[in-house]
Amino acid sequence: MAQHATKTARFQAVTANTVQQGEVVYFAENGAWQPRLDQAIIVEGNEAAQALLQKAQRPDAELYVVNMYLFEVVKTKNGFKPLSVRETIRAAGPTTRLDLGKQAQGE
Amino acid sequence: MYRYDEFDQQLVNERVAQFSGQVARRIKGELSEDAFKPLRLMNGLYLQLHAYMLRVAIPYGTLSARQMRKLAHIARTYDKGYGHFTTRQNIQYNWPKLAEIPDILNELAEVEMHAIQTSGNCIRNITADQYAGVIEGEVEDPRITAEIMRQWSSFHPEFSYLPRKFKIAVTAHKNDRAAIRFHDIGLVAVKRDIGEKNYEIGYEVHVGGGLGRTPFIAKKIRDFVPKAQLLAYLEAIMRVYNMLGRRDNLFKARIKILVHEIGEDEMRRLVEAEFAHIDAAKILAVPKQELDRIGAYFAPPNYESLPAESDILDKARSTDKAFDHWVQTNIVDHKIKGYAIVNISLKPIGGVPGDANAEQMDAIADIASQYSLDEIRVTHEQNLVLPYVKKHDLKNVYDMLAAQNLATPNLGLISDSIACPGLDYCELANARSIPLAQEISQRFADLDRQYDIGELKVKISGCINACGHHHVGHIGILGVDKKGTEFYQLSLGGAGDETASIGQITGPAFTGDEIVDAVEKLVTSYIDLRQPGERFLDTYRRVGLTPFKEQLYAPD
Numbered sequence: 001m002a003q004h005a006t007k008t009a010r011f012q013a014v015t016a017n018t019v020q021q022g023e024v025v026y027f028a029e030n031g032a033w034q035p036r037l038d039q040a041i042i043v044e045g046n047e048a049a050q051a052l053l054q055k056a057q058r059p060d061a062e063l064y065v066v067n068m069y070l071f072e073v074v075k076t077k078n079g080f081k082p083l084s085v086r087e088t089i090r091a092a093g094p095t096t097r098l099d100l101g102k103q104a105q106g107e
Numbered sequence: 108m109y110r111y112d113e114f115d116q117q118l119v120n121e122r123v124a125q126f127s128g129q130v131a132r133r134i135k136g137e138l139s140e141d142a143f144k145p146l147r148l149m150n151g152l153y154l155q156l157h158a159y160m161l162r163v164a165i166p167y168g169t170l171s172a173r174q175m176r177k178l179a180h181i182a183r184t185y186d187k188g189y190g191h192f193t194t195r196q197n198i199q200y201n202w203p204k205l206a207e208i209p210d211i212l213n214e215l216a217e218v219e220m221h222a223i224q225t226s227g228n229c230i231r232n233i234t235a236d237q238y239a240g241v242i243e244g245e246v247e248d249p250r251i252t253a254e255i256m257r258q259w260s261s262f263h264p265e266f267s268y269l270p271r272k273f274k275i276a277v278t279a280h281k282n283d284r285a286a287i288r289f290h291d292i293g294l295v296a297v298k299r300d301i302g303e304k305n306y307e308i309g310y311e312v313h314v315g316g317g318l319g320r321t322p323f324i325a326k327k328i329r330d331f332v333p334k335a336q337l338l339a340y341l342e343a344i345m346r347v348y349n350m351l352g353r354r355d356n357l358f359k360a361r362i363k364i365l366v367h368e369i370g371e372d373e374m375r376r377l378v379e380a381e382f383a384h385i386d387a388a389k390i391l392a393v394p395k396q397e398l399d400r401i402g403a404y405f406a407p408p409n410y411e412s413l414p415a416e417s418d419i420l421d422k423a424r425s426t427d428k429a430f431d432h433w434v435q436t437n438i439v440d441h442k443i444k445g446y447a448i449v450n451i452s453l454k455p456i457g458g459v460p461g462d463a464n465a466e467q468m469d470a471i472a473d474i475a476s477q478y479s480l481d482e483i484r485v486t487h488e489q490n491l492v493l494p495y496v497k498k499h500d501l502k503n504v505y506d507m508l509a510a511q512n513l514a515t516p517n518l519g520l521i522s523d524s525i526a527c528p529g530l531d532y533c534e535l536a537n538a539r540s541i542p543l544a545q546e547i548s549q550r551f552a553d554l555d556r557q558y559d560i561g562e563l564k565v566k567i568s569g570c571i572n573a574c575g576h577h578h579v580g581h582i583g584i585l586g587v588d589k590k591g592t593e594f595y596q597l598s599l600g601g602a603g604d605e606t607a608s609i610g611q612i613t614g615p616a617f618t619g620d621e622i623v624d625a626v627e628k629l630v631t632s633y634i635d636l637r638q639p640g641e642r643f644l645d646t647y648r649r650v651g652l653t654p655f656k657e658q659l660y661a662p663d
Contacts, residue, residue: 019134021204022158063136067154084591085538086530090156094531096459096541100187100202101157 004071004087005049011073011080012049013040014056015090016065024090024102025065027056033065035102037091042073042080108169108482109254109404111219118262119216122223126150127209134206149229150212151222155534158202162225163215167235167253167277168196168485172472175483177218179468185211189464192453194525194576195274196234196485197225201532223261228269230260230345236278236285237486240405241494243442246296247308248405249279252337255393255401259338266345270352271360273345274317277310286487286603288325289316289579291362292344299331309333314344314374315366316607318573323363324607326371328378334398336382338391343381347374408480408495413445417498430505432554433516438501441494447501449479449493450486451508452515452523456552460526460544461489463513470511478504488525488564490518520557521565521630522548525576529569529586530593536569538586538593539619543567546623551630560630563643566601579603581644582629583610584622595622599629599655600647611652613659625659632658 005012014027025033026040034040043052049070056068072083082088093101111119126146133143147153151162163178170178178198182190185207186200193199203211215221224231233253240248256275260266266273276285279296287293293313298306309331316325332340348362351369366374385391424431439448451471454460463471475483475493478500484492496504508514517523524547527533529540544567551557566580570587577583583598594616601610617625630643632655637646647655 017154017158019140020206022154024157060136062140066140085593086156086536086588086591089530089539093157094541095539096531096545 004069004084006072007046009046009049009072009083011042011044011075012046012052012070013037013042013073013080014053014068014070015040015087016056016061016068018065019063027052027068031055031058037073037082038079040080108171109166109250109401115258116216116219119219119221119223122150122221123209123212123216126212130205130208145227148226149223150208151225152203152205152208153226153534155201155528155532156530157532159205159208160532161200161203161208161211161222162193163198163200163220163222164225164232165196165198165220165485166257167233167239167250168237168487169235169239169250170483170485171218172475172481172483174218174220175468175472175475177214177220179465179472181211181214182468183465189462190468191459191528192461192463192485192489192491194487194489194527194574195232196237196487197232198485199528201528226272228271228273229267230263230269230273230275233257233260234274234276234285234290234487236280236283237484237492238284238439238448238494239279239484240407241441241443241446241448242280243440244280244282245442246279246298249277249294249296251398251402251405252294252296252310252334253277254404255338255398256341259341259391266349269345269349270354271357271362273348273362275341281605283603283605283607284486286576286579287316288313288605288607289318289322289576289603290325291315291317291348292341293325294337297331307333310337310340312340312344314378315363315371317361317363318576318578319361320358320571320573321364321367322573322578322609323367324609325363326366326374328371328375335392336386338393339386340378340382342385342391343378346381346385347377351377410443410446411497413443413497413499415444417445417501419499420501423502427502429509429514429516430502433505433514434501436516436520437514437518445498447496447498449496449501449504450518451491451493451513452517453490453513454517454523454544454548455512455515456522456548457545458512458548459541460524463491467511467513470507471513474504474507488523490523516554517548517557519562519564521551521560521563522557524548524565524567525580526567527569527575529567529575533569533574535572536586537571537588538569538595540567540569540575540584540586543584543586543595543619543622547626550623550627560634561642563630563633564602565626576603577601578609579607580610581642581647582626584626587616589616593619595619595625597622597625597629597659599652600644602644613652613656615660628659629655 313325568575598610
């Protein structure tokens with residue numbers, strides 16, 4: 001499984017891609033997978049992060065999502081944002097085509 | 108060009124039906140992702156950052172106008188209105204939905220196309236010189252051999268699970284436009300004198316080239332393999348690789364590592380031993396009748412008898428400066444007088460290298476139908492080619508291309524960069540590539556400046572896998588990740604042509620904000636250092652890395 005958070009990461013969330021479209025989604029309340037990071041469950045500390053990942057990995061998860069992993073987020077005055085460029089691009093869409101991806105849908 | 112026979116069509120149709128069933132079972136949850144992933148990869152379907160990506164094969168880079176229209180239709184109907192032409196002469200769609208993949212594959216099969224073997228540890232799409240059949244000085248049209256190899260390698264049961272992916276390129280010209288020395292196997296058609304003014308055509312065989320994490324220039328292991336024995340010789344190479352290639356370490360599994368570890372001489376000895384065994388059985392000798400049948404598809408068209416020069420062309424050049432620039436830069440001499448080879452740049456200033464939208468694809472198909480005998484080629488440098496344009500039609504072709512922003516006169520210039528999809532799309536990437544290509548083309552947009560700089564191949568990869576061929580860029584740029592931040596390493600002096608060389612790393616990497624300035628410093632250094640007539644690569648080879656490095660890292 002891909003590793004996108006360091007051992008010292010403070011805040012983390014779980015992400016995946018949907019089976020149907022490959023769309024980027026985030027693990028959210030009530031076991032749902034939501035398209036926006038601001039809908040994701042954010043946890044603090046490595047132990048809580050592992051517990052969150054375990055919760056996301058329920059037996060039927062594979063029906064809906066693939067490529068599930070934890071990634072690091074940082075707290076800003078506008079809410080949580082991905083730490084890495086990679087996750088920032090996943091959350092928004094290609095930086096070269098602002099008309100595509102979640103950024104184009106106002107997400 | 109080649110047309111499917113009943114066997115080709117049946118194979119493709121059956122594979123589409125099989126994979127459609129697998130997709131349906133995955134969506135219903137009857138197939139796990141672990142079970143499905145290798146199946147989707149065998150059918151060219153990747154999962155990237157934002158969506159699935161479907162890679163469609165364009166054998167030896169040759170397309171008909173009908174096929175191009177279908178690619179446009181797929182872009183418009185199933186994707187987001189565009190496609191991306193790659194460094195392996197394929198096209199990639201970046202946004203298909205899983206449930207619609209069977210429909211796309213059925214549409215492709217209608218025009219004799221597919222996505223089979225565009226991924227996975229098998230023999231991938233075989234690439235060729237984009238000027239095949241139309242360039243002066245060619246030994247023969249290399250696509251005949253490429254097609255024979257395509258048929259031999261498609262669904263070859265022994266080579267379906269190789270240690271790693273396997274890429275073959277072929278050319279029949281002394282000027283290598285197919286980067287054959289950077290492929291697992293690179294073939295060059297050559298002539299051998301057999302006396303009494305007769306000659307025989309065969310192949311020079313290069314093995315173990317590659318880019319990626321560990322770049323190597325291929326070793327020539329045979330000066331001449333007679334045409335009739337080529338498949339036997341290739342099978343021998345594949346068999347040695349399949350037996351001895353490493354399966355314990357992903358990063359050491361390519362044939363280039365095997366050749367490097369056992370040495371060129373031992374590789375040659377093993378291949379020759381295996382070849383003797385296979386050749387004796389005679390089962391891989393292609394019957395002359397079949398060779399002739401396939402060769403007939405690539406027979407030269409009925410060229411018109413035209414004057415070498417065109418008054419219409421000359422007049423248009425004298426009155427339209429932009430057209431004259433385009434002719435000067437993007438047109439290559441055709442082997443038949445009165446005809447021209449037209450290069451269509453997919454690198455507009457500020458554009459995404461290799462991208463074409465559906466309207467552009469349709470326009471190119473229309474132009475090919477009207478002016479290029481229905482044929483289009485894809486180049487490994489992410490441009491397109493119209494191979495059969497009459498010189499007196501060039502102005503009409505130019506006007507139609509210009510109307511679609513497809514007439515940028517920059518072939519081989521600094522704004523004609525290769526760039527992989529990079530971190531904007533790719534699951535494997537560490538850094539973005541496309542924005543650098545865009546920024547470099549904008550920085551050097553002035554055409555007079557580009558002409559003054561002359562030939563300069565910039566090649567950009569977003570990770571060490573080197574899909575952007577950075578190792579063979581005159582200026583190569585490699586994106587690296589440092590704690591989640593993009594950095595860019597520069598290398599100089601690479602060349603993917605017949606003078607093959609691997610670029611040398613200049614030193615510490617640059618940030619995204621610094622890298623285009625760094626490229627400009629290199630260009631300025633070249634201008635200062637060059638002697639009359641020298642291209643960037645010539646100057647680099649004469650003076651070496653040091654003077655460039657001194658300028659690059661000098662404090663401002």
